[in-house]
Amino acid sequence: MFAFTLLPFALAATAFALPTARQASSCASLGASAMSNAYNFTLAAFNSSSTTAIPLVVRQEMEDSAGEVGICVLATKSQYTAGDLFPDLSLVNGTLIPNQPNSPAVDMPVTAGQALTFEYTQDALRQYLPAAAPDYCAVPVADDGYGGALLYANGDASSFFACPDQHYLNSIVYKPSADNGGVYDYTSCWPVTIRLQ
DSSP states (O other): OOBEEOSOOOOTTOOOBOOOOOOOGGGGGGOTTOBSEEEEEOEEEEETTOOOOEEEEEEEEEEOTTSSEEEEEEEESTTOOSOOSSOEEEEETTEEEEEOTTSOEEEOOOOTTEEOEEEEEOGGGGGGSOOOOOOEEEEEOOSSSSOSEEEEETTBSSOEEEEEBTTSOEEEEESOOSOSTTSBOGGGOEEEEEEEO
16 A cells, blocks of 8 residues: 545545645646655556556666666556566656666656656766656546556546557557657557556
8 A cells, every 4th residue: 555645635435545735736627636646656557448457667768878877668567577677656746756766767758649758867866867747646536446546647647558669568658649750559559547556
């Protein structure tokens, strides 16, 4: 379980601890229960044609030759066999942050047509990371059998897609586009919703 920091609200069927906090402006349009802060959770994708949760991981995409800076993307875990560099995530003031004390990371701006991307570095170089993008929030879901909270990007929870990329892994893309430079197969993308678990 994890504890959320957010505006107070009553939701009888949730298993979250809900102290009071400031709501990020990116969440304001989603109502009083929208959260801009939550800690130590994992993510799962749900396809509209299945009730099975698909675990998601922050997958390393590339790293510079010195191993100082790297790029990761959010992807389905089922096809990714490498170890988890980031075992869980946190939502901090609207930013989605992969947790790893020795490899600080930040989310990159959520952009239509691109995978959900993160940049990480070594602990000694954390001051050189770009500013995190406060594009995310979460809204607890009523007891529908799946639990958790629905992840939103730019106030939108229905524009996430799992798309096979050039590594034959399913990256999570926001509003995929046929014009993506061959980074992923647009014709094979399928819609998902993402929940904090």
